[in-house]
Amino acid sequence: MRSLDLWGAIALIVLGSSSGDVLLSAAMKRIGDLDQLRLGSGLPGVIGRVFSEKRFLLALCCFSLGFFSLLTALSWGDASLVAPASASMTFVASAVMAKIFLKEDVDHRRWVAAVLVCVGVALLR
Amino acid sequence: MNYKKYLVLLAVMCFGSTGDALLKRGMNDFGPVDLHHPLHVVAALGNPWVLAGITVLTAFFASYLTALSWADLSYVLPATALGYVGVTLLGRYFLHENVSPMRWLGVLLISCGVGWVTRGPALTVSPSPDTRVHGGEEQHEVA
Numbered sequence: 001m002r003s004l005d006l007w008g009a010i011a012l013i014v015l016g017s018s019s020g021d022v023l024l025s026a027a028m029k030r031i032g033d034l035d036q037l038r039l040g041s042g043l044p045g046v047i048g049r050v051f052s053e054k055r056f057l058l059a060l061c062c063f064s065l066g067f068f069s070l071l072t073a074l075s076w077g078d079a080s081l082v083a084p085a086s087a088s089m090t091f092v093a094s095a096v097m098a099k100i101f102l103k104e105d106v107d108h109r110r111w112v113a114a115v116l117v118c119v120g121v122a123l124l125r
Numbered sequence: 126m127n128y129k130k131y132l133v134l135l136a137v138m139c140f141g142s143t144g145d146a147l148l149k150r151g152m153n154d155f156g157p158v159d160l161h162h163p164l165h166v167v168a169a170l171g172n173p174w175v176l177a178g179i180t181v182l183t184a185f186f187a188s189y190l191t192a193l194s195w196a197d198l199s200y201v202l203p204a205t206a207l208g209y210v211g212v213t214l215l216g217r218y219f220l221h222e223n224v225s226p227m228r229w230l231g232v233l234l235i236s237c238g239v240g241w242v243t244r245g246p247a248l249t250v251s252p253s254p255d256t257r258v259h260g261g262e263e264q265h266e267v268a
Binding site: 020024025028033034068070072083094102106113115117121 | 129139142145146148149152155156157158166167169175178189190191193194195197198199200208209212215216217220222223224227228229230232233234235237238239242
């Protein structure tokens with residue numbers, strides 16, 4: 001399998017996972033602390049509240065794209081390459097998207113971390 | 126942060142790396158996916174290793190949801206980064222993959238990066254009225 005195909009599959013994992021992460025984070029911030037919700041409504045109430053959140057359902061669609069891309073990538077390359085590479089690049093992409101879409105404070109500390117992660121990913125190749 | 130929340134982060138780490146390793150074990154049995162028949166990958170769901178991987182990743186997802194309900198996305202992701210090391214160890218010792226010194230160095234740099242970022246604030250409190258965050262005593266006002 002060509003390296004380009006493998007890295008294309010990894011890019012799809014990153015796209016699906018980071019979009020899903022951002023949508024999921026937005027959904028969970030709207031829902032609030034699950035432990036507190038469980039104390040008030042019980043487990044069925046928690047499940048009902050989570051599955052009634054549109055952002056959560058959209059996140060599941062994005063994660064599905066990432067999951068099937070992951071299966072494909074794992075059939076082509078080593079887990080010790082595919083899993084850390086996709087997960088770490090998802091971290092960087094999610095940090096950028098969290099700043100843009102979730103208005104999280106991504107300060108210089110987080111950007112330095114992003115550079116370290118990118119160098120680490122380059123070494124994984 | 127109380128011990129329950131640390132346990133949730135630990136669960137995210139352990140379930141994530143174990144699930145990835147189980148999926149890889151199943152996909153080793155299944156064989157390479159043909160680009161001309163991409164839907165063929167759905168048949169992999171019948172493999173017991175893949176099913177075990179999905180079960181473990183479901184547990185990962187539940188613990189991940191819980192963590193995201195009380196912390197920032199940009200806190201949860203790095204806080205669970207030791208899973209990268211975990212999956213490399215599983216790849217080396219469970220799947221018997223060759224992990225070169227450069228890959229170990231890459232994992233080390235990634236771990237340094239995420240270790241560095243976790244020393245910062247954990248939560249951004251949004252002034253938006255439709256954003257409700259319950260983080261307890263670990264909430265931080267971020268400039």
